[in-house]
Amino acid sequence: MLRQLIDPANAVTAAGLVLSVIGINCAIAGLPEGGVAIVLWALLADHLDGVVAQRTQGRAAETGQVGKNLDSLADLVSAGIFPAVTSIIVGHGSTISVAAGTILVVASALRLSYFNVFGSPGGRFIGVPTTYAVPVTAIIFLFRPVIPAATFPNLFAFVLVAIAVLHIAPLRVPKTAGVMYLVVTAFCVGASIVLATRT
Template identity: 90%
Template sequence: MLRQLIDPANAVTATGLVLSAIGINLAIAGLPEIGVAVVLWALLADHLDGVVAQRTQGRPAETGQIGKNLDSLADLVSAGVFPAVTSIIIGHGSTISVAAGTILVVASALRLSYFNVFGSPGSRFIGVPTTYVVPVTAIIFLLRPVISEVIFPNLFAFVLVVLAVLHIAPLRVPKTAGVMYLVVMAFCVGASIVLATRGLP
């Protein structure tokens, strides 16, 4: 099994998974802003692994299948588990934060499972991709200084529930392509710098 990680694309995906695990640990340690900053780099890895896979010549079909499933599991951790854990932590385990986190994880798993079976017909995703949760989470935390700390945990939980509903809604969402890749990359780098700087103790 470990040989599958020698594949460049799978190695990139695994790196993103490691970054997501680090982000979760940072959130648990009381450093959610830095955790979000790290998970933004996991999102960059998610965008990069597909490009690497397309440019890897002679890639065995089974390696590609493993990569596809590994990518989905990595997305579940970065865009499902991480925001859920972060919500529960900043909400101090409130019923709302636990419910929101649970709903997001289930919706993320369902959305990713559906995608693995049906793909993206017509080059459009069915339902909002799970990876959208990461930049939205970053935006919410970037705005945190101007949001009352009394309402921030519930606001974040509410946003996660809305995203969970959009994951499984019958929407047709175009794939990220062309200049949008550059926009996403620029946002991830810029936002991660701001959040990491702000989150330093």
């Protein structure tokens, strides 16, 4: 199994997974902004692994299948489990934060499982991709200083539930392509720097 990580694209995916785990650890340690900053780089890894896979010559079909499933599991951690854990941490284990986190994780797992079976017909995703939860989480935390402390946990929980609904909604979402890759990269780098300085 470990030989599958010799594949460059799978190695990038695994690196993103490692970053997500570090981000979760930061949230648990009481440094949620630092966790978000790190997981933004996991999102960049998620965008990069596909590019690397396309440019890897002679890649075995089985390696590609392993990579596809590894990618989905990594997305579940970065865009499902991480925001859920962060919500529970900032909400101090409130019923609302636990419920929101649970709903997001279940919706993320369902969305990713559905994608692995049905793909993206017509070149469009069905439902909002799970990875969108990461920049949305970053935006919420970027505005945290101007949001009342008592309001922030419930607002974050509400946003996570809204994202969960969009994950499984019958929406057709175009894939990220062209200049949007640059936009996502610039946002991830810029937001991670700002959030890291607040840690």
